[in-house]
Amino acid sequence: MEFKDSGELFDLDPNDFVAARDALARELKAAGDKDNAAELMKLRRPTVALWALNQVARRDASAVDELLERAEAARRAATPEALREALGRRRDAIAKVAKAARRVVDDSGRSGDAQDRDIVAALTALVGDARSDDIFRAGELTELPEGDDTIDAFAAFSTPTTAKAASPRPRKPSREVVNARAAVEQRRTAVGDAQLAVDNAQAALAIAKEDLAAAEQRLAELDQ
Secondary structure (H helix, E strand, O other), X not given: OOOOOHHHHHHOOHHHHHHHHHHHHHHHHHOOOHHHHHHHHOOOOOOHHHHHHHHHHHHOHHHHHHHXXXXXXXXXXXXXXXXXHHHHHHHHHHHXXXXXXXXXXXXXXXXXXXXXXXXXXXXXXXXXXXXXXXXHHHOOXXXXXXXXXXXXXXXXXXXXXXXXXXXXXXXXXXXXXXXXXXXXXXXXXHHHHHHHHHHHHHHHHHHHHHHHHHHHHHHHHHHO
């Protein structure tokens, strides 16, 4: 499997991403480009939702440009009225890109409806952080930024009195809540570790298949 550059990896189905990434990293390392090989290995496999959004960015750049421009307009809104209008336009753009992403998922044989929540959640996070704009436009998303600017944007137009009234002093979480959060984090870590093990196993399987194919070809040549 040969690639002109790492960007082509993002055109692949997510199930093929890890094996292809590792194969390209091996090619770079064999060519003496160890630094880029190491950076390439840091790329995480995109979720189905992010993969679909990457395809939209690659196939319909104007839709993503429109979305990101409307997100920027919302961040620059100078009055509450302007902000509400900008957020409405941003919401319409999100719906348009989300629909295109669901179509990509459907075309891959998966259920677009099943991915709808993840797609919308991803878009909401993306439009809330301009630092991801260039990566989104390139169609090379592998993970999401944290946070959303919608609430903060409205808060910027609140008076000190209103803001104070809307922000009561938080109560100290109970022991049960603390323990529940710790349990969630523990299980989240376990899921991440398990996913990493699966990715490594898939990479090892791909290498083993390549070695088997080479051995079989060599045997066929010797039998002739």
